[in-house]
Amino acid sequence: MKKLLLGNEAVARGLYEAGVKVVSSYPGTPSTEVTEVAAKYDEIYCEWAPNEKVAMEVAYGAAVAGARSFCAMKHVGLNVAADPLFTASYTGINGGLVILVADDPGMHSSQNEQDSRHYAMASKLLMLEPSDSDECLKFAKIAYDLSERFDAPVILRETTRIAHSRSVAELSDRVELPDKEYVKNPQKYVMAPANAKIKHVVVEKRIADQTAFAEKEAVDLGINRVEYNDRKIGVIAAGVCYDYAKEALGSRASYLKLGCVYPLPVNLIKDFAAQCETVYVLEELDDFIETHCLKNGIKVIGKEKFSLIGEYSQSLIAKVILGEEKPTLKADIDIPVRPPVLCAGCPHRGLYYALKKAGVETVTGDIGCYTLGASKPIGMMDTCLCMGASISSLHGRNKANPAKANKSVAVIGDSTFIHSGVTGLINIAYNKSNSVSIILDNSITGMTGHQQNPTTGYTIKGDPTSAVNLEKLACAVGIPEGNVFVCDPYDLKQSEETIKSALACEGPAVVISRRPCALLKYVKHNPPLKVDREKCRSCKMCMKIGCPAISIKDGKAEIDATQCLGCNVCSQLCSFGAIE
Template sequence: MAEKKIMLGNEAIARGAYEAGVKVSAAYPGTPSTEISENIVKYKEIYAEWSPNEKVAMEVAIGASISGVRAMASMKHVGVNVASDPLFTVSYIGANGGLVLVAADDPGLYSSQNEQDTRCVARAALVPVLEPSDSQEAKDFVKFAFEISEQYDTPVIVRTTTRLSHSQSPVILEERIEVEDKPYERNIRKNVMMPGNAIGRHIHVENRMNQLEVDGCTFPINKVEYNDTKIGFITAGIEYHYIKEVCPDASVLKLGIVNPLPRKLIEEFASKVDTLYIFEELEPVIEEQVKSWGIKAIGKEIFTRQGEYSANLLRKAVLKQDLDLTPQAQVPARPPILCPGCPHRSVFSVLKKLKIHAAGDIGCYTLGAVAPLDVIDTTVCMGASISTLHGMEKAKGKEYIKNWVAVIGDSTFMHTGINSLMNMVYNNGTGTVVILDNSITAMTGHQDNASTGKTLQGEVANAIDIATLCKAINIKNVIEIDAFDLVGLERILKEEVAKDEISVIITKSPCVLIKGIKFPNVCKPISGKCKKCGMCLKPGCPALTKNEDGTIAIDEMMCNGCGLCKQLCKFDAIDCIERGKN
């Protein structure tokens, strides 16, 4: 009897790659896709790596595919933007060994800066897209994607969402298929995309997509359920389960392939139902194409383009149920905050004291935009902080940015920040860049990166030294400092922002949640000395609260003994002692 296991969607995707005979996997961590690679690395038959960014990850997978093996790249939806350059071109090149990109979208913006729909990117790139609805399908669709990739000479996108990636359902496990490596054959017309060759390959791509539109009608990943034909739904992905919960008697066409759409299958289904609804999160990708064929359907007129769908949304829109969605218990709002002992809090405290604005980036440090720190003024995308600062300087001049810095993390600097810094150097820019080096890719769950000295497998690697790298691109002012050295950091910031040169300040202190990091000390208030001034509360450390009399209380279980509050107290009313001692 086949083994069955409860799996996260991401875990099932990793299992699908293993069973499909994948040999190379590359990714950059990003919620909600991160756990794919963290599970793939458990299968020793697959070479798996954290690449410095998604473009590189895509190119690694492309190289492996060209050489003749099955390869996969994984990333979140905004990572697809970074990888779009090679993605759009490999659509023309196609695949030798199967080539699959797993793209995890984030309807509802649980951990992202936008709510884009990867299906729109795929339509522009002329790449087929499969969309599973549960963990079993996540595994099976990955395997099927590799078959399609090799049969139709194409990269294939498997699209997931946060709900699918992080929900669990049963999965039947199967054995790995050891796929024989395909021979590499030198083919300049196919693999070298200069204009003359690309013209011919574009014709191939159009023919391929036309064929997939026809063949997709018989793909086993599509599911047609004829029940009560008064109401019919066309849907894909996790939304299928909401329909089955709310309208179990309705007829449903659940699409497994969502680009290109299987036209004849859709037309046949639409002809057999009285009222047709198209139920899809985010953009009306299916709806617009179906309506363009002259098929009457109801979609975004009643379903929103924003956020994550739910069973209650369906009840309200289709069944017209007047639902009381007010929570029974009023839970106090908990704004996102930096952890107790986070080195970013220390740096931001100094920036706020000096009234310095910060162009921000993607990472935990984005939380510096909210109260009580309030120092991050901009956040666009990975690596944008440095370029944003440079743009300000070129627009308004050197004096304008002398109360500005760019802040960026170590992993994000490796991702795309280094390109922005090179641009500052090349174009004779000025400005101060603060690299918040906490020795890990913290926000997505502590993945290693090019500067940490470890690979995805945990093996010792050549660590890129950030300071040496900055000096190598001809930056003269490169300073490393402990993130908790408030006096030194204040002095250095004042000195460097005043210069008409590029300065890089690297604040070094590990993330407090890194496994193995020990905190021998704990901060304790001395109530008799407390003047109730509140200076220690300004950085917003969650370990500190006020007593009823206005003095300070410190939660020993939360405190990591970083000493920031002690440094801020002018009355020596906080002590740092060895944990466990009075």
């Protein structure tokens, strides 16, 4: 049967068909849907883990026990999971282990543009990269065979355009596999130096074997593929760049499509290059394949003509290689930008306003919807680095400049706090920091599209479970009980007073700003608010919170009834009682 599937849905289907039993992931755009879709199969045990490191260790544990297992993450998630990754390469596995990493060239929803192929090389693990949904499904299945055959995890790499494009994939049935027998073998699984020294030799031998695989068998399996057309132009490409090249150049070029991006073949590339007049390596982000070619004396054109930055496209390739550009139309008007904003009714909005009113000068931020608080007109975030850094970097800041500690706070979401904020909070308590950490508890992982997490009380399948008690957790790590506060961000006055109290505390303090995400299905909304045009004095106070439901029409404030959720934050700002 054929079906139109998102690349991520196709990977999930591949897991199902390959007989995968255990999946553990942390959400991250553009990887999230793989795990969400996998959770719909009753045959697969599926979970959201607190972070990528935990997820990978769970999947690793299941694999060593003998089951086929899986974890997915975005590129920066692999940084978090790098520790188990590198040593899992040494121990090897038992049942197959596949790790999906989704890169985000062009940074549609990421904080950097790192190229995860370097991780395959650094951890000495085989990496496959599909070019469409059908390959997502097929490569996911092949990855398990390769993982078990070479006794090593296999990395599956996507980029945003593959993860979030729909194309047709061929489905087949699930293969139920018996678990592999687990045999105690400390020389294999206990990576103390004496054992690891022996295993490193195995790893190097394995990568040589896998290179041989990439030369020949990968071609037989259709993973690496040569397509000869006109030989004036030769293109070496993988993933979505192969699609772009095919569209731009069609039969005017010959192609070496690499489905296995690490280890890379040498002779296969040499033979292809020898057949073509001019050979281009088309790869987004770093010169990974190009460097390999140059190292092996293969003359190719890559980054001298193409960028290290951002996404490629068929038009870019046509322009650079053929000098062709398509005619376009352009409207002769200035078009204002339309960046994303905090939703109408978003609880983060009230908290940010309260921070401003409480006289907070510096806010160390974190990763989530609330990062949008950095934009105008809210403009209440100074830094955003990586998951969890709000809390730990505030501590560093306050140690460097204690005089400003009572004007500085960290803001972090509930899911991000559990991911890696809690360790920073332990550090704050342990190292006697006078720091205020604010947990924006909206009862869900918001930015990635509403995933459950350990604070919500529900599993990925929607079953009730235990929920982390953030107040008790803060106390347990050493925050004095009297220094742990809770406020409702819809109540501006109460939130402001709470923040002031926390800033005045002796020692570290935690504020839990608690209000569920306004987009959650179970959240009940008040009727939309209205502006009384008679009472409105056009002071624009209500415009300071950047609510997309409020605008100025004919000099007075107006509220869009289709967007307003009746949160009443704006009405608390109006000194004239014009909003009700």
